[in-house]
Amino acid sequence: MLLRHRVLQTIVVAAAAVISMCAGVARAAPPSNDELLSRVDAIAAEYLQKPGAVGLSIGVARKGQVIVAKAYGLADVELDVPANKDTMFRIGSVTKQYTAAAIMRFVEQGKISLDDDISKYFPDFPLSGGQGNTVTIRHLLNHTSGIPSYTDLGEEWHKLIPQELTHDEMLALVKGKPFDFKPGEKHKYNNTGYYMLGMIIEKISGKTYAEHMEAEFFKPLSLERTCYGFNTPIIKNRAKGYGATDGKLENAPHLGMSQPFAAGSLLSTGEDLVKWSMALASGKVVKPESYALMTTPCILPDGENSHYGFGLEIGEFEGHRSIHHGGGIHGFNSMLVYLPDDDVHMAVICNSMAGSGRIINDIAQEVLGIEKVVAKDVPITSEVMKRIVGKYKLNEMDVKIWEQDSKAMLQATDQPAFALQWQGADVNGGNEFRASFDTEVKMIFADDGRSFTLFQGGGQVTVKRIVE
Secondary structure, eight states, rough: TTTOOOSSSSSSSSSOOSSSOOOOBOOOOOOOOOOOOHHHHHHHHEEEHHHHHOOEEEEEEETTTEEEEEEEEEEEEETTTTTEEEBBOOOGHHHHHHHHHHHHHHHHTTOOOOTTBBBTTTTTTSSGGTTOOBHHHHHHHTOOOOOOOOGGGGGGHHTTTTSSSOOOHHHHHTTTTOOSSSSOOOOOOHHHHHHHHHHHHHHSSSSHHHHHIIIIIITTTTOTEEOOSSSOOOOOOOOEEEETTEEEEEEOOOOOTTTEEEEEHHEHHHHHHHHHHHHHHTTTOOOHHHHHHTOOBBBTTTSSSSBBBBBBBEEEETTEEEEEEEEEEEEEEEEEETHHHHHTTEEEEESSOOHHHHHHHHHHHHTBBBBBOOOBBBBOOOHHHHHEEEEEEETEEEEEEEEEEEEEEEEEETOEEEEEEEEEOOOTTOOOOOOOOTEEEEEEOOTTEEEEEEEETTEEEEEEOOOO
């Protein structure tokens, strides 16, 4: 699925970083740099034995030092070309933090305001005043604009995926369509918003998005293996992307690379990603106050935490703050994670459609000296069962929980049902469950029974009960 950085195997949400929280985890001393490199090698080797695995680019930095900058597996399956540390992979929606940083630099320079109405930059496009809505730059950055995302248009967009489209043709896909919600009212992951931010960057800079990012970030920061992923130019040592149908590996379908644009167009390596992450967090990209805005989650009018700032998601890993973003684009998926409490930056890019999230999770556990928790399957009490059974809403999806053979079963719209494994009460008085299909997927049900929080892929989202 193009550019949706948070895609769950069984429940689909708009979420991101593959790190879930577990209670009662044993800890050991963090490994030395040599030990960590050896363990990352082992994690990569294990992944490459799995069906559909092709190649990996991994970067890990700790305390300002890049410890791991390696690639594994193949860059090209048909030609049997090995990947190396300079092999460039598509990073998908990890691109968004670069776009957000470019906008924040303009804010710092007084060239733009976060509260600018976008009609200032799109006077002929009826996204704001034409429908009685006011959309600001801030709304685009934190996915609260309500503008329809072109990647959610189904066949209307899918039939155009292979084509190189102009800005006018891309915006025509959403022109005149009803808003998903009133601007600022809700949070919904939105590629159109970041596409428009790229257009604003071009309007202000007088350069193409690719030219501006090269001049402003890639060259000054010596990110020599990061660039726009155009299809036509010859880009040396570029990996090919792969998917699978019925377990059989195949070439990823063609994607017109004008379409992801500022929402997901960049190529990079694991090493360059962690170098970027270190520069961004240290004030070399934007000022500390700008980075603080980028990493402050938007709180919605109803008090719900979106866990999303500007191009970055904010969560936790074993009680450690996590700043992260993932990406999924035809034939590739990626994850970039920063653990500020430990000064650790980690990046994984795969040239297949799955794997980066789990690998990041495994690497994080090694870096922090955390042992994996073995999930329990405790018999559910009748009181807890009554509290969680019911209907819930997750974005456009309905979620149903019911009792079957003394087990709690969960099913979302058009998804297979699965059992919930009760872990007992959590430290805040709620109840923790794990998904039977993947015990790293966690759900914490509020003690008032009105909602549960889903943790998967490092992201978290609140799922609210439907009151009938």
